[in-house]
Amino acid sequence: MNIAFLGYGQVGAPLADHLARAGHNVTLGAAEPFSDRALKALRRNAELKAAPPREAILGADVVFLATPFAANEALLMAVATELVGKVLVDCTNPVGPGLNHGLNSARSGTEMIQTLLPATKVVKAFTIYGFENLENSAYPGYNVKPAMLFCGADAAAKQRVARLIGDLGWEPVDTGGIEQALPLEHMTLLWIRMVRLGGQSPHVVWAALRR
Ligand SMILES: NC(=O)c1ccc[n+]([C@@H]2O[C@H](COP(=O)([O-])OP(=O)(O)OC[C@H]3O[C@@H](n4cnc5c(N)ncnc54)[C@H](OP(=O)(O)O)[C@@H]3O)[C@@H](O)[C@H]2O)c1
Numbered sequence: 001m002n003i004a005f006l007g008y009g010q011v012g013a014p015l016a017d018h019l020a021r022a023g024h025n026v027t028l029g030a031a032e033p034f035s036d037r038a039l040k041a042l043r044r045n046a047e048l049k050a051a052p053p054r055e056a057i058l059g060a061d062v063v064f065l066a067t068p069f070a071a072n073e074a075l076l077m078a079v080a081t082e083l084v085g086k087v088l089v090d091c092t093n094p095v096g097p098g099l100n101h102g103l104n105s106a107r108s109g110t111e112m113i114q115t116l117l118p119a120t121k122v123v124k125a126f127t128i129y130g131f132e133n134l135e136n137s138a139y140p141g142y143n144v145k146p147a148m149l150f151c152g153a154d155a156a157a158k159q160r161v162a163r164l165i166g167d168l169g170w171e172p173v174d175t176g177g178i179e180q181a182l183p184l185e186h187m188t189l190l191w192i193r194m195v196r197l198g199g200q201s202p203h204v205v206w207a208a209l210r211r
Contacts (some may be wrong), residue, residue, distance in 0.1 A: 001158070003125040004029050004060035006053060006075065008041040010131040011091050012066030014167070015065050018134075021049040022167040025198040027060065057204035062160060066126075069102060069109055084119040087157040089164075090181075093188050099197060108181035114153065122144055123152035123161045124174060124181045130195060132202040137169035139205065145171040146205035147153045149187070151180035173208050 002025045005012045012028075020026040026048055030038045035048040035127070042048050050056075057063050057079055067075060069092045091134050094109040103109060110124040126134060128149055139146050148170035162172035169185030175184065194200045 001025070001062055001164070002060045003027070003164075004013070004056035004063045005066060006051075006057075006063060006079075007066035007068075007091075009037065009066065011126065011134055012042040012064060012175065013044060014131065014135045015064060015066065015091070015126060016041060016048055017044040018168050019164065024164075024167070027051050027056040029056035029063075045196050053079055054082050057086065057211035060086065062087045062089060062164065063088045064091060064126075065113070068092070069094040072109070072113060073116060076113065079118055080120075080184050083117055085121075087121045087123060087154075088113070088117065089126065089161055090122055090124045091167075093127050093185055095192065099189055101189065105182065105186070108178075108185050110151075110181035110185075111178055114178055121149055121152065121154035122178065123154070123157050124178070124184055125150035125161050125165060128184060129191055129205055130202045133205055137205075142207070144207050145169060147171050147173045147208040149173045149175050149184055149206075151175045151178060151184060153178045171208060182191055 003019055004015045004027050006029045008016055008028050016026045028050045030050040063086050090110045090113055096102035114122040148165045165172035195202045
């Protein structure tokens with residue numbers, strides 16, 4: 001798939017790197033392609049390319065959003081036209097003071113983005129764990145893969161994202177429509193509080209066991 005990244009820090013850079021290693025054509029949407037951040041991400045993998053954000057989005061089937069939540073509205077509005085019809089993977093989390101929900105649990109960040117971009121197919125994924133697990137999704141010794149929970153309104157968009165989740169070594173777990181984004185954001189807060197506040201190891205993920 002042709003994939004573009006908006007944001008290539010702790011979350012975006014490892015995802016971009018691993019998706020390129022899995023054979024996808026990955027372009028960083030970089031307003032400043034020679035910034036330290038862009039060069040650091042590009043140095044991870046010679047297959048990664050950089051292009052101005054609009055160009056990167058236009059050439060992509062799937063666009064990853066991995067930016068600070070507070071920056072989303074302005075940066076997405078600037079590329080709203082280019083995002084029409086695209087699948088947008090929302091990797092962002094609205095985290096507020098005291099590690100509470102940044103939108104006071106009134107609605108999810110993903111629904112806010114979907115409202116801003118009604119002609120874009122928004123799928124929430126890669127949000128429920130810390131970046132350490134995006135760097136390395138391997139949990140050797142188990143006969144199940146770690147679960148990556150995702151949700152969104154568009155079934156075809158979710159299928160595409162599920163394939164990418166699988167390519168990155170996770171078991172894709174479709175939790176339902178975009179209204180599931182708020183519970184997923186609370187799940188993120190659970191993980192963050194356990195690990196960042198509670199001192200537990202970041203190398204902890206959930207698995208889906210079925211019978
Ligand atoms: N860190 C985690 O463990 C984790 C895990 C899951 C999800 N998340 C979520 O993922 C998102 C990214 O987190 P992160 O830890 O990867 O952050 P980060 O390391 O600070 O990277 C943020 C990226 O967004 C870019 N950016 C910042 N402001 C921007 C703007 N106004 N317009 C365009 N690009 C902008 C930054 O580039 P410049 O510095 O060049 O502007 C950088 O590439 C957040 O919403 C976070 O809640 C984080």
